[in-house]
Amino acid sequence: MERGKKGREPLIFEYSRPGRGGGNLPGPDVPMDLVDWFPQERLRQGLRGLPEVAEVDVIRHFTRLSQLNYSVDTGFYPLGSCTMKYNPRVNETVAGLPGFSWLHPHTPDELAQGALAVIHELERYLCEIGGMARASLQPAAGAHGELAGMLIMKAYHEQRGQGHRRRVIVPDSAHGTNPATAALCGFEVVQVQSDDRGGIDLGALASLLGEDTAGLMLTNPNTLGLFDENIIRIAAMVHEAGGLLYYDGANANAILGISRPGDMGFDIVHFNLHKTFSTPHGGGGPGAGAVGVKEHLVPFLPVPLVDRVDDGGNVAYRLNHDLPQSIGRLHAFMGNFGVVLRAYAYIRTLGAEGLRSVSNNAVLNANYLLAGLKDLLEVPYDRLCMHEFVVSARNIKKETGISALDIAKRLIDHGFHPPTMYFPLIVEECLMVEPTETESKETLDRFIAAFRDIIHEAREEPEQVKLAPQSTVVGRMDEALAARKPDLRFVAD
């Protein structure tokens, strides 16, 4: 569909007029013969092909571009499993404090005590939240935390002469990074199916456990937004078979201060600091995937750890490289320190009670939305949900031809970011919705109303839904091509 042609603002290149410019600088006072040594054919003769535009047009161009981008700061962003909550500005202030942001990564320990204290304290908080003994903040994303965790699992078995434990069990509702990480670490991935309540099927699990079991990777609550009611049984079964339990903490927004993976029986945990602990994310980073372990796995953590020591009666922080069984270093210096600072600020500003209310409100918001959508869409697992839930547009598609994809695209015209679609894979025509705790009842009501409108429209004027989004600069594109071959560069003629 041709769209926006008429009313479209010109692109910056189209404003270009010969000789127009953005500023006046005095001529160079460096004698030009100083650059005589430079190969003449490499010297620019002018700004050939660059747009010649006024400063105000440059500002408008980039401001307009920024407004084309949907963001948490401009609207509701219920992208399931991604925890797109509002990111408090105080985090940015803390991350931008000159003492942190100007700290050179090669600064000696004794001159970087404040930064090391933050790293150590955040490690303590995350261990308390997760029920773990120690943690490393090095990994740069959730998937990177998984890599750390699964390398630790492997090192643990090998060190005990159990290198034959090669199989990692992953549920059919798992995020794709789980099986991918296990495979990358040389494990054989086996899938365990979910039961009709959305948890792990215990019979299927029992039949997969054995001498070759390295462990189980589990997200709890899982990607259906459901807490596994049998988690204590599951942990006992895996441990009895000699395996370890890995907790994918991407959904930790549901459990802060309420339940701890360590108490559920997990041995290894990762947290997506950028999701649960509020760093802006979605554009590809930077993030942080802190990985925590129970006592028996501490020797395998990445080096260095930041230890709190007694330095002649004073508290001091030291980099500890003395872990001979460590899986090694996973990131330059101390990881993405800016994300660490934001998580630290977030936890300190909320406190223990505040964190607990984050999860309480995230779960309340999700259940409120679910209740509002129940009469419109199929609910494949009709239970109380945690911080997110899945609904299916199967019935709507059968009746009107309008799919989950069409509904998601039409939501854009109502001013909302679409939910996650077609994931988890076990639910047909799946929409996965995570409202987060930072949204008001009014926003949730508007979202329910938008769904009601769209489903009414699907019955009355389905072609309008098929054409969605109609309010954006570009409509439906080839998403694979857009991701693999993005057209981002200005090429001068």
Ligand SMILES: *Cc1c(COP(=O)(O)O)cnc(C)c1O
């Ligand atoms: C986001 C997510 C991951 C991966 O985390 P990244 O930080 O994107 O690498 C893993 N598992 C689940 C369930 C997730 O939602």
